Amino acid sequence: MQPGETPLAGVDAILVDLDGVVYKGDLPIAGAVESLSDPGIRVGYITNNASRTAETVADHLQRLGLPATAEDVVTSSQAAARLLMGLVPAGSEILVVGGEGLTVEVERAGLIPVGAASSETAAVVQGFAPDVGWHQLAEAAFALQGAHSERPWVATNSDWTIPVARGVAPGNGTLVSAVHTAVGRLPVVAGKPETPIFTTALERFSASKALFVGDRLDTDILGANRAGIRSALVLTGIDGARQLLAADATMRPDLILENLTELVLPYPAVEARQDGTTRVRDAVVRLDGRRLELEAAGAYGDLVRAASAAVWNSGMAIYAIDVTASLLDALRIAR
Numbered sequence: 001m002q003p004g005e006t007p008l009a010g011v012d013a014i015l016v017d018l019d020g021v022v023y024k025g026d027l028p029i030a031g032a033v034e035s036l037s038d039p040g041i042r043v044g045y046i047t048n049n050a051s052r053t054a055e056t057v058a059d060h061l062q063r064l065g066l067p068a069t070a071e072d073v074v075t076s077s078q079a080a081a082r083l084l085m086g087l088v089p090a091g092s093e094i095l096v097v098g099g100e101g102l103t104v105e106v107e108r109a110g111l112i113p114v115g116a117a118s119s120e121t122a123a124v125v126q127g128f129a130p131d132v133g134w135h136q137l138a139e140a141a142f143a144l145q146g147a148h149s150e151r152p153w154v155a156t157n158s159d160w161t162i163p164v165a166r167g168v169a170p171g172n173g174t175l176v177s178a179v180h181t182a183v184g185r186l187p188v189v190a191g192k193p194e195t196p197i198f199t200t201a202l203e204r205f206s207a208s209k210a211l212f213v214g215d216r217l218d219t220d221i222l223g224a225n226r227a228g229i230r231s232a233l234v235l236t237g238i239d240g241a242r243q244l245l246a247a248d249a250t251m252r253p254d255l256i257l258e259n260l261t262e263l264v265l266p267y268p269a270v271e272a273r274q275d276g277t278t279r280v281r282d283a284v285v286r287l288d289g290r291r292l293e294l295e296a297a298g299a300y301g302d303l304v305r306a307a308s309a310a311v312w313n314s315g316m317a318i319y320a321i322d323v324t325a326s327l328l329d330a331l332r333i334a335r
Helices: 034-037 055-063 076-085 102-106 134-143 172-183 197-205 217-229 241-245 259-264 300-314 325-330
Strands: 014-015 044-048 073-075 093-097 112-114 120-125 154-155 159-162 167-170 211-213 231-233 255-257 275-279 282-290 291-296
Touching: 034 259, 044 055, 044 197, 044 300, 055 073, 055 093, 055 102, 073 197, 076 102, 076 120, 076 154, 093 134, 093 255, 102 167, 112 231, 134 172, 154 172, 167 231, 172 241, 197 211, 197 217, 217 231, 241 300, 255 259, 255 300, 259 300, 275 300, 282 300, 291 300, 300 325
Parallel strands: 014 044, 014 211, 044 073, 093 112, 093 120, 120 154, 211 231, 231 255
Antiparallel strands: 159 167, 275 282, 282 291
């Protein structure tokens, strides 16, 4: 990125995660609607949440004030249905463990969703829904063991948690883990951090130079990196300074944004100097041996960028670095 360029320079589509980036529960995140309403390029909304249809997601976005349609939404259910089409013949019976969003996409793929397995069941697909309970998980386990241990099993996603209005709740990964524990095997995963959902999005939007914006390193950023898509972590959701400092190379974003309003602002340069300091505008940190200390706080987002760059460029893991109390406080990391 050249000095003075915005994160959108050279980009032909913005692919945006939803929970923790655009909204939390039913509430929009500050600046998100304004930033995505008319950015001048195509906006695609990419979600691992398999419980809702693309139409329902688009309706939610419209209520928030965004000009979104179902065609602008790519769900992990859509990516999972696409995977199933490559695993079983057209018209096959599929055991669906999940909600309406998954059932609808299985039907649209020309497959037959059922709630209980039979000898005709060709595969199992599993996705998150708030009402998924023991009986559905047990049905999936029964359909994947014994004589049926080779049946294809596709999971929409493997997120351990999901952010909602009241806090952080268990996600589909916990439900998949319950079935895995019973059957001793793992599913093929369609959603982030695996690449099928990104491939679906790039093809849908005819994008070759996309920017993906997410709030989680282990799903959003890892997935974008695996798919070869430029990535940005926004500090409005699950992961923040603590996780960024500890991130290994596979989970490091190209950009760090305090919120989505920074999409159209010049992105600041990171200056690593010979004296061990790393500067981002007025934020300065110094790495002295194994000691990382605060010299000037500057703006919060700039300090997160500077501290992350200092750790990443050091070649050391975060546990080998002594981060001073003053820097931890400035980064809002509890000691």
